[in-house]
Amino acid sequence: MxxxxxxxxxxxxxxxxxxxxxxxxxxxxxxxxxxxxxxxxxxxxxxxxxxxxxxxxxxxxxxxxxxxxxxxxxxxxxxxxxxxxxxxxxxxxxxxxxxxxxxxxxxxxxxxxxxxxxxxxxxxxxxxxxxxxxxxxxxxxxxxxxxxxxxxxxxxxxxxxxxxxxxxxxxxxxxxxxxxxxxxxxxxxxxxxxxxxxxxxxxxxxxxxxxxxxxxxxxxxxxxxxxxxxxxxxxxxxxxxxxxxxxxxxxxxxxxxxxxxxxxxxxxxxxxxxxxxxxxxxxxxxxxxxxxxxxxxxxxxxxxxQLAPLLPLRVPAGSTATKATAHTIPVAEVRHLTADSIELTLDVPADLRDQFAFRPGQHITIRHTVGGEQIRRNYSLCTPAASGDIAIAVRRVPGGVFSNYAVESLSAGDSLEVMTPTGNFGPQLDELARDHIVAVAGGSGITPILSIVRTALAIQTETRCTLFYGNRSADTTMFLDELRDLEYRYADRLRVVHIRSAEQNHPADLRGRIDIDLITELLREDLRSVDSWFLCGPAEMTTTLYGSLIEQGVPDDRVDIELFHGVQRSGDPDGGTAATATVTLSGIDHEVEVASGDSILEASLRGGLDAPYACMGGACGTCTAKVVSGTATMDQNFTLDRGQVEAGYVLTCQARPTSSSLCVDYD
Structure with a gap:
């Protein structure tokens, strides 16, 4: 100096x-x-x-x-x-x-x-x-x-x-x-x-x-x-x-x-x-x-x-839909990423574009009927939130009904029943932010992470990102070319570290599984200096890393996790309070009886209501509603932040009444 x-x-x-x-x-x-x-x-x-x-x-x-x-x-x-x-x-x-x-x-x-x-x-x-x-x-x-x-x-x-x-x-x-x-x-x-x-x-x-x-x-x-x-x-x-x-x-x-x-x-x-x-x-x-x-x-x-390029990017506002609603959407393109995964781009009609606008990290729910039975699967959006493109990635799961159908049979021109975007995983974007974002993805966990990184780099032009991405090998790595292109485009602000567990030619210090020791060694800076952490991948990796970061002194409001599969409620089925619930859905009030031990969502579905839901395990946020009166408690919550909970929002698949009557508003 x-x-x-x-x-x-x-x-x-x-x-x-x-x-x-x-x-x-x-x-x-x-x-x-x-x-x-x-x-x-x-x-x-x-x-x-x-x-x-x-x-x-x-x-x-x-x-x-x-x-x-x-x-x-x-x-x-x-x-x-x-x-x-x-x-x-x-x-x-x-x-x-x-x-x-x-x-x-x-x-x-x-x-x-x-x-x-x-x-x-x-x-x-x-x-x-x-x-x-x-x-x-x-x-x-x-x-x-x-x-x-x-x-x-x-x-x-x-x-x-x-x-x-x-x-x-x-x-x-x-x-x-x-x-x-x-x-x-x-x-x-x-x-x-x-x-x-x-x-x-x-x-x-x-x-x-x-x-x-x-x-x-x-x-x-x-x-x-x-x-x-x-x-x-x-x-x-x-x-x-x-x-x-x-x-x-x-x-x-x-x-x-x-x-x-x-x-x-x-x-x-x-x-x-x-x-x-x-x-x-x-x-x-x-x-x-x-x-x-x-x-x-x-x-x-x-x-x-950086805020006034010839065509400036602005923070995406998100969907105008007040709750997750289903629409029939044509498939525009199916592109193979690896031998067992595809990128699926949707051709959203112009009149639905506002409803399908999204924030980086959000997901959509696909409803698909097989043998007369409807199944629902959540898939994170992988495109930049300001791009106007709607795409997801689907990886084949052994025995997976929809994933096998999508990878083997789905093609451009087919139609899917798709619900509008939901979820709270992702950053609060600010064009003037000068943050350091660290993202950790395992396998198909790259999908919401890719959207977050792409969007943050494009909109927060003083922000830098470090991505740790774990896979078995290069052949199983989704979006490998896209990540390489991003590194070239944002060479000064993006660092991608590929960690592989089953590739002998990969550098020795980058082989194995992602854990806190590996991240600490490769990051080469104080974990607490990172402004935002985003973790998505296998549940064991994600939850273990979350716990390790908290133990290292990282404030919990800086760590955001996304689980693709929730955990089914393990509470006492006889617990909770039997209640009469007034459920507001699409502007109409419905009265349903909630038996002791049942969740609000279970009672709503049994009452014939078309309430929004997907994972049923507290991981996706599709079933979010607000408790307007009365009280309820959640068995588990992997998606709502502290402010939302304090404001009265619950995941209805996990929420059971603790008062004899309550009003719940999905809108």
């Missing part, structure tokens, strides 16, 4: 040691491998379409330009040797990408040029990219598509300083490029070459010059040597669209400060040491061009920053 205060007093920020990001070059950068394959594949499809006439020229030009744009990031990371710890891997990727981006110079020459830019940022002719960043604005439309042409001049000016092999490769590539153009002209195929490559390459150069060079550097007077914190800038706001669109170059300042960090880790590096960068007066600008200093950045972020 002394260095930070010293800088504010006038010390040159370029002399202040950089914060340690903790980021290292990976053995192999899989995101680079992915976009490399995407870029090459897209270019191949575009070339084929151009040669066969399968697509109009404008479409093939757009596809090829997009592929070249993407391949520039491969070239860029290769030039900093951040694709792999093996040098030859970087060179191999760089040479292939260079051929597509601009075959006028070799990969080694480009690396020399680009590193010169880093050393001499904004320093006139010494900076190869000053041709763009220092251009008068009226010349920009002409300079953008010619971004790489001054590179040739830069190489020629330094030809005596460069290795002979590099120069031979550069001149060889340039000669090959010229020969291809001349050959295409002489054979009458110049237009084909133009559509396949020449025009798309100039379009890509225009966008690259604009996004990767001009936006980060324009109108900044400081050079890299004078002030490395103000020689380039971060462009903040709208990260949900700018970060993927610019391939993280909206955090270009991080790249200049830590050039070896892979592109997909820029945001994580900034978040880790944000205050340290602010104390060094880092150059910041909003997505719409407003310059920010450290003070205005904090205020902007609080009021606008």
């Amino acid at each position: 002394a260095n930070m205060l010293e800088h504010r007093g006038g010390t040159d920020s370029a002399a202040v040691p950089l914060p340690d990001t903790g980021e290292r070059v990976p053995a192999i950068s899989w995101p680079i491998v992915g976009i490399f394959g995407l870029g090459i594949g897209t270019f191949g499809v575009s070339a084929w379409a151009a040669l066969t006439g399968a697509l109009p020229s404008v479409a093939t030009i757009a596809l090829s330009a997009a592929s070249i744009f993407v391949l520039f990031t491969v070239l860029h990371d290769a030039s900093h040797y951040s694709i792999s710890t093996r040098r030859w891997v970087n060179v191999a990727f760089g040479r292939v990408a260079m051929f597509f981006v601009s075959p006028l110079i070799s990969f080694k020459s480009f690396s020399f040029i680009h590193i010169s830019h880093h050393r001499n940022t904004n320093d006139g002719a010494s900076d190869p990219d000053h041709f763009i960043s220092g251009s008068p604005r009226w010349q920009l439309p002409f300079r953008f598509p010619a971004m790489d042409l001054p590179y040739v001049g830069f190489v020629l000016r330094n030809i005596k300083r460069r290795p002979r092999g590099e120069m031979i490769e550069t001149f060889g590539l340039a000669a090959l490029a010229v020969a291809c153009i001349v050959g295409a002209t002489m054979t009458g195929h110049l237009w084909t070459l133009a559509v396949v490559y020449l025009i798309p390459e100039r379009v890509a150069m225009f966008v690259l010059a604009w996004w990767f060079d001009w936006l980060p550097h324009h109108d900044l007077p400081d050079t890299q040597r004078e002030n490395r914190y103000r020689a380039t800038r971060n462009r903040v706001g709208g990260e949900w669209v700018l970060t993927p669109l610019l391939l993280s170059q909206n955090y270009h300042l991080v790249h200049h400060l830590h050039p070896s960090i892979p592109f997909y880790r820029y945001v994580a590096a900034w978040r880790k040491n944000e205050q340290a960068y602010l104390d060094r007066d880092a150059a910041l600008i909003t997505a719409f061009g407003k310059e920010l200093d450290a003070g205005s950045y904090d205020e902007w972020k609080r009021l606008n920053g």
Whole structure:
């Protein structure tokens, strides 16, 4: 902190040691491998379409330009040797990408040029990219598509300083490029070459010059040597669209400060040491061009920053249904997750959307008739609560009537009887929260946890999440790809730890079953510092962890558990008080007699009422109602919080009267 205060007093920020990001070059950068394959594949499809006439020229030009744009990031990371710890891997990727981006110079020459830019940022002719960043604005439309042409001049000016092999490769590539153009002209195929490559390459150069060079550097007077914190800038706001669109170059300042960090880790590096960068007066600008200093950045972020993207997300309000009501809903899609599990997406009609809105962590009840008998099964919603999508995951249970039917026979176009969302598992969302959420899931317990994590990361943009997920093996892990995608998208705020009990190749410290000792070791921070805990999985794991956390001093109001299967009432069947109950359901009062030992729900169903229920074991909350008058006691409660109980709410499957008369309202 002394260095930070010293800088504010006038010390040159370029002399202040950089914060340690903790980021290292990976053995192999899989995101680079992915976009490399995407870029090459897209270019191949575009070339084929151009040669066969399968697509109009404008479409093939757009596809090829997009592929070249993407391949520039491969070239860029290769030039900093951040694709792999093996040098030859970087060179191999760089040479292939260079051929597509601009075959006028070799990969080694480009690396020399680009590193010169880093050393001499904004320093006139010494900076190869000053041709763009220092251009008068009226010349920009002409300079953008010619971004790489001054590179040739830069190489020629330094030809005596460069290795002979590099120069031979550069001149060889340039000669090959010229020969291809001349050959295409002489054979009458110049237009084909133009559509396949020449025009798309100039379009890509225009966008690259604009996004990767001009936006980060324009109108900044400081050079890299004078002030490395103000020689380039971060462009903040709208990260949900700018970060993927610019391939993280909206955090270009991080790249200049830590050039070896892979592109997909820029945001994580900034978040880790944000205050340290602010104390060094880092150059910041909003997505719409407003310059920010450290003070205005904090205020902007609080009021606008993460809360005002182009399409802001808001805290979901939940269902408008006053109680769980059943509707016939078509199945939109059935997608296999593992050999014994599926994701089932429902096509909720527009007029029911408000009733099927939900909060993350809630569930729906499926009613299904088999052999004339109706069964009810609860399934947690796994989609983000603000997405508008309604989906559940079903894992086959040995002897399970509905789960076997769903996995084996259910298909798109079928219909199911579905009750509106219920349940109290999940966070109280706040857009301004800066929480640390830890979630623990076992097996299919990932379904509500996935919804919670997806929603919290999207809405609480300063919140971070740690997920411990236990399974037997990778083959039995539901939503494995979705979790990997989430990690890439929220690399700075999400950590997923896979713990497997029956996979010998899994790291030894991550094998076994989830318990408090394992979580304490892997979390590496005080359990009591976590703002919210969410536990869902096998009952033994969930309840044991809950007890262990409480023993470790974690306040019980920070720990939320979800059980898929309740425990049937074990109380004395002759206990309780016989009572006359007035049950309000759908605005109508019904009088039912409750025998000694019966629950309110049992009496209601015996009286012919269509009262909402599902698990009958106190775990789901579907049968929640409010005791308006009289008294009742619950045998067990796994879903209502203390405030709801104090307000008079009960789980009617577990509630027995303790007064001779009472009124219960399901509405």
